[in-house]
Amino acid sequence: MKFDTPAGINPIDQERVVGQPHTRVEGPLKVTGRATYAYEYHDVGPNVAYGVMRGAGIAKGRITSIDVREAEAAPGVLLVLTYQNVPKQATSGRGAVPQLQGPEIKHFDQSVAFVVAETFEQARAAANLVRIDYAQAKGAFELAQVKDQGKPVADAPDVRKGDFAGAFAKAEFKVDETYTTPDESHAMMEPQASIALWEGDRLTVRTSHQIVHWATRGIAATLQIPEANVRVLTPYVGGGFGSKLFLYSDPILAALAARELGRPVKVALTRPQIFNHTSHRPATIQRVRLAANGDGKLTAVGHMTWSGNLPDAGSENASEQTKLMYGGENRLIETRLSVLDLPRGAAMRAPGEAVGLLALESAIDELAEKIGMDPVAFRIANDVQYDPSVGPSRPFSTRMLVECLRTGAEKFGWDRRNPKPAQVRDGDWLVGIGVASALRNNLMMPSGARVRMGSDGILIVETQMTDIGTGSYTVLAAVGAEMLGLPIERVQVRLGDSDFPRSAGSGGSWGANSASAGLYYACENLRAALAQKAGFNTAEVTFEGGNIVAGGRSVPLGEAAGPDGVVAEGDVTFGDLDKKYAQAGFGAHFIEAGVNIHTGEVRVRRALSVCAAGRIINPIAARSQCLGGVTMGIGAALMEECVVDKRFGYFVNHDLAEYHVPVHADIPDIDVIFLDELDDKSSPIKAKGVGELGICGVGGAVANAVYNACGVRVREFPITLDKILPGLPRYDA
Ligand code: MOS
Secondary structure: OEEOOOOOOOHHHHOOOOOOOOOOOOHHHHHOOOOOOHHHOOOOOOOOEEEEEEEOOOOOEEEEEEEOHHHHHOOOEEEEEOOOOOOOOOOOOOOOOOOOOOOEEOOOOOEEEEEEEOOHHHHHHHHOOOEEEEEEOOOOOOHHHHHHHOEEOOOOOOEEEOOHHHHHHHOOEEEEEEEEEOOEOOOOOOOOEEEEEEEOOEEEEEEOOOOHHHHHHHHHHHHOOOHHHEEEEOOOOOOOOOHHHOOOHHHHHHHHHHHHHOOOEEEEOOHHHHHHOOOEEOOEEEEEEEEEOOOOOEEEEEEEEEEEEOOOOOOOOOOHHHHOOOOOOEEEEEEEEEEOOOOOEOOOOOOOHHHHHHHHHHHHHHHHHHHOOOHHHHHHHOOOOEOOOOOOOOEEOOOOHHHHHHHHHHHHOHHHOOOOOOOOEEOOEEEEEEEEEEEEEOOOOOEEEEEEEOOOOOEEEEOOOOOOOOOHHHHHHHHHHHHHOOOHHHEEEEOOEOOOOOOOOOOOOOHHHHHHHHHHHHHHHHHHHHHHHOOOOOOOOEEEOOEEEEOOEEEEHHHHHOOOOEEEEEEEEEOOHHHHOEOEEEEEEEEEEEEEOOOOOEEEEEEEEEEEOEEOOOHHHHHHHHHHHHHHHHHHHHOOOOOEEOOOOEEOOOOOOOOOOOOHHHOOOEEEEEOOOOOOOOOOOOEOOOHHHHOOOHHHHHHHHHHHHHOOOOOEOOOOHHHHHHHOOOOOO
8 A cells, every 4th residue: 555645544543552551572582581583593403503704804905815724624614715715696786795705805804704613612713713914005094084075975965055154154143063973883782693594595594684675685686596585584683773774794604604515504793793894883073053143043054964984885964854953044954975994884773863963952052052042942942843954845744842842841840950050069960951852754664564364363463574672573463453453462473584575674763653554554454354254344344352343243353254264465655745744753852960070970860851753652662762762872972982993994892891881870760751643644553763763862962961060061972071071170079
């Protein structure tokens, strides 16, 4: 079904199951260890072999010699693959990710050898016995040094509206500041892992991936085999945050070796390999120029962002949210991409907005202070109900930013904030509060599902959709239950199998809404088939209490389905409602932070997020998404940073001891409030993306709270104590 006109009243609006809080339907499996993750299958064959990937020890240059004799002779070794003997792969196209493509080295930890042995320990030991010599070439590893060679970016076109330079020059109040954000790592719990098994010319890969059809496509393209011959299974994913949108060496090397050896091969990437071998969020440099007059209205909005990446890779579009967030007639929004020889940068949770809002929301705070205006009032004064970079011809589908700010300010006790920094002290701590707006573009993707009603009255849902820890199983169970008039316990959801209908998968916060919409249409078809089979006029029936009901007659669903059951499929594609209407989720984040007067250490003391993201399909899962987002936002503000070795071009801190993410002790109680909202332009579910909205803006609120606490404005993220201390007044104990 093509969704190209706003949704009318439909069965989801009943909210008997949807919109109600449900704990994870797969929760018991997870907490008892019975949810099987990619590396944990121990029954794919009696003779599974173990592979270990060896990555390049230089960032740029060539392999000059490679000697595998010692590795091949090591105990248990079955196969050593290098560029000299790797089977043929596609070099590019359709998501191909060829491995062992030496001798040329394009980034640190690029795969250069793959050792397969009877046991993991043997493979790991032998991988270290491959002798490799390199000739190093000079590479570019510092964004600041290459940024001025940056080129415009096709997926983030510049906006030029009005006369930015003129308006900026003559404005009464202005800020012109540059902010930097570092490379960040996804650092999800479960590393990339794959088990490959060949049966004739058919390949099955158990792996950990966010989007099943991207995985089948990329694996098939790389191996140059028909996509129909590749089955991907990824029923449980231990976190992704964008890193598992893509393929890395594990499924490809496992498949190549399994084919050579005629036995299944399993491989997991190591924690250090996650940092340098896989992808990361690219660093940015952002210049924000904002101008306003004394009435608090923005007159000029300028945001320029620079990032760098490998020659064939994309940009961190950190100025995108500035196109939509605030009014202002004169606008100049630019995105530039330079070539860097660091490991590949790619999507990480809320790519673009997550780091763009660190800069924009800091700058908004700085300008509000210059005008002498309250930062909440300043944001409200510059709200706009249409896409300000286009004009009133493109209204927002829904936009409740002002309501989010007002609700949050009231609940958080914003009126108790002292606008003058460094005034509030609690023992050894200076205490401040800060606010930031949140915006995350709402994205929708085609999605399909298959549904089956059995004679037992149980609804089975099958779709390629994944659950990356977000709650997809429970969301889809609720939608299926709502559509068929069943309790949620009577729905079984099966995910992450390429044999099921193609789905949106999990990415860009489009998963829950898109996959639910596909399921909605599949259920509509099932309802019609069941009603017809039971002899009803399909226009009149309702589905309630496990029955089809019309005209005083009631037939149990299992009976209507009959002994063989009834199967239906359905899918959704999307028309141009996202062109006619700007679609985004909005929110407001409030943070109270303490800065230690002696050490400059920052502790977040309170956090509140108020979000408006359309219908909230499952309030428990949505709240969890926001708790995770806020936690990640605090990490981005205060801790997370891949430190670049500028001589050798790699990330030095490649484990969780040195790449800091918040732990429980770093995070206070977080409160999340969802405002009632339905977005009928988004999908028949009337929902919007939630997950990434949770991170957007949080770090800006932390930065603003730190400034309010101690009067030190740090524009180089993360805000670590070494950057605060020099500006901190001396306090006597
Ligand atoms: Mo998201 S960065 O698409 O997992």
